[in-house]
């Protein structure tokens with residue numbers, strides 16, 4: 227059996243301690259950008275599950291400079307931890323959807339903070355043109371750059387349902403381009419999209435096993451107030467797993483997952499005040515404890531059933 231510290235999966239915490247020699251804390255930042263799926267370029271209502279905060283409900287205040295957001299983020303984290311090092315995480319909306327000169331300004335501001343060890347950027351694969359890739363390559367020589375791509379699913383019918391707005395080939399090109407410049411790629415997936423069977427979700431994992439990616443986020447679909455998904459759920463209620471069902475399915479996904487892929491997230495932690503369902507995800511610590519216990523009882527670990 228393979229272990230990553232005390233965990234049966236390749237956790238981000240383990241990865242950071244082994245690669246950087248310490249725990250790093252995320253500073254969720256808001257660069258004040260929007261998204262082509264919201265500003266009318268591709269669509270004006272966004273992805274069906276996306277909240278008004280652009281999936282960055284915990285990110286900083288865009289009216290503050292990046293320096294100020296870093297300072298207030300550090301202050302908050304230090305109230306609860308003895309943090310010394312951080313990841314500057316541009317989370318809200320599409321964080322490469324701006325002029326390259328603006329991106330250079332905000333990203334440079336973030337990495338110029340000595341305690342920031344990594345620059346992490348959440349974006350869409352269709353918002354990474356050559357100029358932006360050149361900028362990321364340059365920044366990656368100063369401090370490691372991670373790019374987080376919201377793929378969610380490989381299935382075209384689900385991609386259409388969630389209004390993702392790009393095809394799988396666009397994602398593949400983005401991964402190739404980012405890896406060519408040495409940037410680490412983290413892929414965001416959503417489990418239990420309406421209409422997706424377990425087999426379909428496992429097909430997404432199998433596909434990602436074949437890609438040159440370094441990290442994954444597994445997120446259970448959250449239904450948040452104010453989203454089109456919430457309206458859809460009200461008129462056409464769809465299956466939402468219980469905690470036990472979710473944990474059992476996570477077991478299947480993780481045993482199938484390539485062991486070197488770092489798991490950045492195993493459950494969602496959306497804003498409680500917006501969360502309609504599943505309400506149990508609000509107890510993140512409990513979910514993780516139960517999951518670790520289940521893995522132990524069932525003798526599961528990441529990659530147990532991974533086949534080349």
Ligand code: SF4
Pocket residue numbers: 261262263264271272273276277280281318319320350376
């Ligand atoms: S791409 Fe991201 S920010 Fe844009 S609508 Fe979709 S989830 Fe929201």
